[in-house]
Amino acid sequence: MSTVRTIDAAAIRDAVEALCIEANTSLPADVKAALDRAQAAEPWPLAKQTLELLQQNLCVAAREELPICQDTGMACVFLELGQDVHIEGSLTDAVNEGVRRGYEKAYLRKSITADPLQRVNTGDNTPAFLTVHLAPGSGCRLTVAPKGAGSENMSRLAMLKPADGVQGVKDFVLETVRQAGANPCPPIVLGVGIGGSFDHCAALAKQALLRPLDQPNADPFYAALERELLEAINATGFGPQGFGGATTCLGVSIEQRPTHVACLPVAVNMSCHVTRRASREV
Incomplete structure (x- = not known):
């Protein structure tokens, strides 16, 4: 018989506050390593110089504890919650209060409007965009991934025909990158969803x-497709900030799920070179 673990909502609040600041001021190690490799391998002088400037920006942000990008984004909060966990208090209120405190404490830009058409700023970057995934056990893992609008605006979803197959997916991803051009501040990172329903994708x-x-x-088929798409995107020659070169994309990650026999949904969520995320166990 499993034992229920209780977590005070205040612990969630405090973790979200800290993660909002960490994610906005420090690049994840894997993204930084990819940027380092790109800079070392970039053959085009202007592109190499641009990557060096991006690196300087990261160093200044780390030294001065300042945001690595002026767009500190929507606070996308992901919670992997064990089924044997009980949260004492309101989860939604705790997450929003954590975002409010983190953005105010670190003087991060507030970018959320209370209504999509009337455009009145909420003044504290709330509400957060919360996604909860249930998992076995008594763990509780929080991830904060601030998402700026420059790259989010370049993201797309298509309902392809099953007959379009793998080539149709490749064509859609590359078309999305070409249409985006320099708008998402390349080098970019792509998250690609394949399958599920319209919203799930x-x-x-x-x-x-x-x-x-x-x-x-984890599937070798999709791992190979990730590599193939990365090579094809970098072959477009857009390069860092659209100045040309071999570094248009730092990485492609695909997540796939079952779908209806008559469907082939494909979604591309674009992020710039400052792909921000920070996680911790609570």
Whole structure:
């Protein structure tokens, strides 16, 4: 018989507050390593110089404890919650209060409007965009992934025909990158969702961005497709910030799920070179 573990909502609040600051001021190790490799391998002088400037920005942000990007984004909060966990208090209120405190404490830009058409800023970057996944056991893992609008606006979803197959998926991903051009501040990172339903596919694409770039898809077929797409995107020649070069994309992560026999949903969630996320156990 399992024992129920109780977590005070205040612990969730405090963790979210800290993660909002960490995610906005420190690049994840896997993304930094990918940027380092790209800089070392980039053959085009202007592109190499641009990557060096991006690296300087990261160093200044770390030294001064400042945001690595002026767009400190929507606070996308992912909670992997064990089924044997009881949260004492309101989870939603705790997450929003954590975001409010983190963004105010670190003087992070507040970018959330209370209504999509009336455009009145909420003033504290709430509400957060919370996704909860239930898991076996008594664990509780929080991830905060701030998402800026420059890359989010370039994201797309398509309901392909099953007959379009693998080539159709490749064509859609590359078309999305070409249409985006320099708008998402390349080098970019792509999260690709394949399968599920219309709404589930978009969630898969965002979930894919949470996977470290040095962890390929567990299925060899999709791992090979990730590598193939990465090579094809970098062959477009857009390069860092659109100035040309061999470094348009740092990594492609695919998440796939079963789907209806008559469907082939594909979603691309785009992120820039400052793909931000920070996690901790609570």
